[in-house]
Amino acid sequence: MKLKLENLIYQDIAVQSIVKVFEGTEKNTFDSACFEGIRSNVSRLSKEEVQESIKNICFENGVNQDVANLSSDKDICVEMETGTGKTLVYVKTIYELFKHYGFTKFIILVPSVAIRQNIIGTFKSFDKQLEDIYGFTPSAFEYDSKKLTKVTQFIEDQHPQVMIMTLASFNSEDKILNQAQREDLFNNIPFIEAIGKTNPIIIMDEPQEGMDTDNSIKQIAKLNPLIKLRYSATHKVIKNLLFRLTPFDSYKDGLVKKIEVLTVTEKNDEASLKIELTDIQIGKGDPKVKLKAWHLNNSNGKIDFKNTAWLKEGDNLGDKTNNPSYLNYKISRINKSLKTQKWTVVFTNGAEVLEKQIAGSLENIWALQIEWLLHRHFAKTQRLLEKNIKCLSLIFIDRVSNYVGETPIIKNIFVKKYKEIYPEYYGGKIPSSEEIQAVQGYYFAQKNSGEYADNEGGVKEQSKIYDLILKGKEELLTISNPVQFVFSHSALGVGWDNPNVFNIATLNNSYSEIKKRQEIGRGLRICVNQDGQRVYDALNVAESDRINQLTVIPNETYETFVTQYQEEIKSVYGSTNAGAGMSHSHKGIPADEVSFKRNTSSEIEQAFRKYWTALAQKTEYTMSFDEDNLIAESAERINKIEIPDFVIEASSFLINEITEEGQNDTFQGSEKVIQKSTFTPLDLIEEISENTGVSYNTLFKIISRLHNLDQMIKNPPRFIHEASVIIRDVELNEMIRGLDYQITGESYPFDFTDFIKNISKEGYVETPHKGVFDKMLVDSDVERNFSLDADKDAEVVCFLKLPSWYKIKTPIGNYEPDFGLVMKRKSLKSGSESEFYFVIETKGTNDINDKKALKESEIYKIRCAMKHFQKLGLEVQYKAPVKEYKYFKTLADNSINAN
Known part of the structure; x- marks a missing residue:
């Protein structure tokens, strides 16, 4: 089996967000990036230019500056929910950075063997498919202190190099890379210094796992990175967060499995002591x-x-x-x-x-957990086999000795329950001891002495089962392989996952919240069939028909965390527009070469040329800003803020059940205590200034006009947040008010020829009737439906998806509108026909003030575009935002009738 590469929009956004950071960088070549036999990554962008790019990308991705925590440090964070493919994202980022800028030196830092092995597996799984797309394969290897020739190759080679290593490889002065007195030094300098001369791009996988200690920061600095890219679902340190895919978005868009919690409790539980x-x-x-x-x-x-x-x-x-x-x-x-x-x-x-x-009496609880795990496993196995999908279950245990020790309690319970329950699902057949042994796999850390440990230190290649679980993901996924149950302790808590883990039982008692989220994450990935193709559920799938459902069978303390985990998805990450917005177009289908051919109709050709002559005119903008208006309107609106009392609430709920829609609970009571807050005026000014970019002097003038400071005292952080939102909104309005476009006299060329696109069927629609091309590129269901309706409209002469190189300049970056359209209509009075020219921006709403559907940056760019098209005159009419074609027709009718 080979896992299939998918075209997932949210992954492409994450990749391109990093690529855009280096826009303006001259492409590295042998002549420009090779010094004293060392091939380096070279970028002559200033720190200010990089920071400006980061700020703009955050704005485009809808990441609030407060959340992004903008910093001048060489750190960039990408946050992706566990199971959504962050490893593949940064692997593809490596390919893209070489393609665009010629960067050749990459170091992937990992905290564990499991993560390192997962990365190597990702490179191997997708190397051929990625080579077909990019035309090259980087040299990806594990750092080994006994194979320094590989490090020398990394330093010298012109071909892209990816060195995968742990912090332990160089985190102390006695490590080989740091040693200055050796016979095999590189050009008489320590290897760590030579690596630093390559200015590698460092990719930090799960940086919260020990990469932010004082010593780690010091050691990583020796590598002299061009930039550090930090990837995790649970960042502890956030700097320059460019892209965020939250648990809420992941669940909402079907990017990960749904979670079913099967709570195990004993009858007469009070007797368990x-x-x-x-x-x-x-x-x-x-x-x-x-x-x-x-x-x-x-x-x-x-x-x-x-x-x-x-x-x-x-x-x-x-x-x-x-x-x-x-x-x-x-x-x-x-x-x-x-x-x-x-x-x-x-x-x-x-x-x-x-x-x-x-x-207490944990053995009884474990027995019930394993019993229900087996029931779920056997039922899912039979249903999934019909769809050519293998079912795996993962069991986390409290102590390794309870599975492989002298008295393996958990293993004995598993064998006993397996013999009892298996016949219920397989026609009364009694499984043999050999069959039960064959379905079990395990991976535990081992000490150098050979004794098993309850932690991950010193993992060695132990056995065939080790290779299968840690390295043989594809083999483990095949139905012919007998292993169906994987037992582990902490060693698979981070970095390891398998798309076909459908059940997780936790027979341990740790309260660590991050660990629990990581353990659940081992089973969140969307499942694959025997062809290596991911199998998705429809968003509206019935509960009984859902394939991608992870069943979590917790002990009591674990159940508490799962409740907190689901509450985090719904409340901690905010609202329905939390994270990077995306449409449900993620179902990956392998891309094919698709030809886009120009329509041969002379009527379409003639109309389109006339339309393009009007549309192609370029503009430049100027801006003016009225500070007095900003002060007056901001103060007026901030004075209307009302803040509820800042309280700490203690609540008690009796949880009856948890489902994907939420939780069914019984309220037991609550107590609220009003809290006192402290602040200083300078703190207030400083924080609002950081949130809005408004100068201290201007803010002093705004604050001096406020008469509701009693509201601020109740809860200063909330007041600052609401005031900042108001000031940013007023700022944007003032910027629009003072924005003016001028026609430059230059135009975009008429450059439309047949082309070929490597794209899946989901990425285009057929438009044979009115399309300028016979197919139309689409990024969403909204664009798809608009294209299909436009192609059937008798009044449409022609239309097209505007090319990505057609850009309108705005103060926050270039804007690319969606569609260009020509409509013809006959006058009832004169009988003559007239053509009308339109540009349309499609969105998930018809209301420009709908801030749930539109990001702040999208609203601002649309308003800028309105001024741009006004400058072009009445010939080209701009309609935005538009959700459905019939709404556009209503707008078009109003405009035509008004003329």
Whole structure:
């Protein structure tokens, strides 16, 4: 099997966002980028030019400057939800940067073996398909300190080089790359210094995994990068965030699997004697703790799992909870380990509760989790086989010894439950021990001694199963391969994924939120069939027919996180326009060479030439700005701001079920406490200035006119945000008001010939009747429907998708309108026919003030274009935004009748 390369619009936007950063760079050649035998990446763009490009790209992508955290540092962030193909995005970015600018030196930094192996697998999976597109294949290799000839080749070669390495390769002075006293130095300098002379572009995969420590920053700086590109779904440090694909957008547009949470709870759960260590108090005296346990209420007999009061050594948990089941739990010791730095509560009966873990009867919970995992797995396997798709399940466990140790509790439970449940789905057949063993795969970290560890340090190539899981993604996906269940601990928590993981059970007890999001992410990718082709669901697919659904079977603490995870999608990332907006056109179909031929109609040719003569005139703009209007209108609108009290709310919900539409819960009560806020006037001025670009002097004048500063005191950050939005809006209005276009006397040439495009069927429509070309390029369903309707309209003489080189200059970058159209209509009075010329901008709305459907930059460019076309005169009429063709016809009718 070979995974198929797809044409996904959101991935192309992410790739081109990086490419645009270097616009204006002279293409590197042997003569311009080779010094003392070292081939380098060279860009003579100033820091200011790069920053201006970054600012404009953020604006185009709808990334707010506050979110982007614009910085002069050589760092650029790309945020993509787990499972949406960020590895392939930066691999394609490497190809594009060489194609456009001749950059040849790239270093991919990874935090783990799993991620490194995934990157190597990506290069191998798509090398032939990418070579067919770009005409070359870069030399991609793992750094190996025993193979320094590869490093020498990296430094010298003219061909694109990609070195994949971990921070551990050079993060201390004794590493081979840093050594200055060796016989095999490069030109008598340490290899790290020679690499630095190449000015590599550094790609940081999951930089939050240890790449932002003081030592890491210092060591990476030795590589003297041209720029650092940071890719992650969970950035901790954000600088110059150019592109954001949020979980909300990923779910909304069907780019990842939906999540089903199958909660496992025991009947009479209060009998499990669960205990959690939830809080520690350290003061002058002995430490105290709060424990979460089952409390008995004598008045109504109700049992609640809740926190105790502060407990100390000698306290009896049975007495404190009024629950006789805990009378044997007397605290004998509260201690913090020097080795792990974690707190432990030890009871007189020998039981221990470790910080951020549960103590109780976990085996019963694990058994139920595995039981339901098997039910889901077998049911999905039978349904997916009909569509030629293999089903995989992933099981995260608490300790490696529980699967491969002397008493492998979890493995024994799995075997027992497999034998019990398998016959229900396969006609009563009893599986043999050999068959059960064959369906299991596992990947755990191993120490150099050969002992298994609960972390990833020192992973070695261990066995055939290691190769299959970590390296053989395509082999694992084939139905003929028997492995269907993969067991792991932390080693597959980051970087590893497989598109056909449909079920995840978590038999561990960690509370780490980022880790949990990463674990869920192992199964978010859209599935593939046996041809390596991704299989998508329709957006309106019925629940019973959905293919891409990940079932998560959590323990209790994990269920809590999944709820938080879904709330993050709906609320933390904002609203329906969170992240980069895109249409549902992502279903990848392999691209083919498609010929676009000019229409041979003489009527179309004649009309189009006349139309183009009017349309092709170029303009330049000038701007003036009225500061007094800005101050007056901003102050007037800011004075109307009303801020609710800043409160911290504690709420309690009993969760009944979680579905993809949201969660069904029972409200248990809440408490609100009004908070006090502090601020200084200079902080207010500084933050608004950073958000709007308005000078301190102008802002002082605006603030001096405000009489609602009591609203600001309630919640300064929210007031600053709302005031900044108002000022930016007024700024744009003032810029438009003072914008003027002048015709330059130059025109775009009439340069329309047949052409060939490497594009999928989703990227064009047939327009044989009225199209200037027999096919029309389209980027969305809106453009597709507009083209089809225009091609059927008897009043249309001709139309075309305007070429990308037809640009209108605006203060925030060039604007490319969508369609040009010529319409003919006969006068009822005179009987004569007249032609009318239009330019149309299609969007997902007909309302230019619809800020949910339109980005701020789109609104601004449309308003600039209106002024441009006004300068061209009445001959060319501009209609924007337009969602459907019938709305355009209404606008056209109004314009024609008015004339």
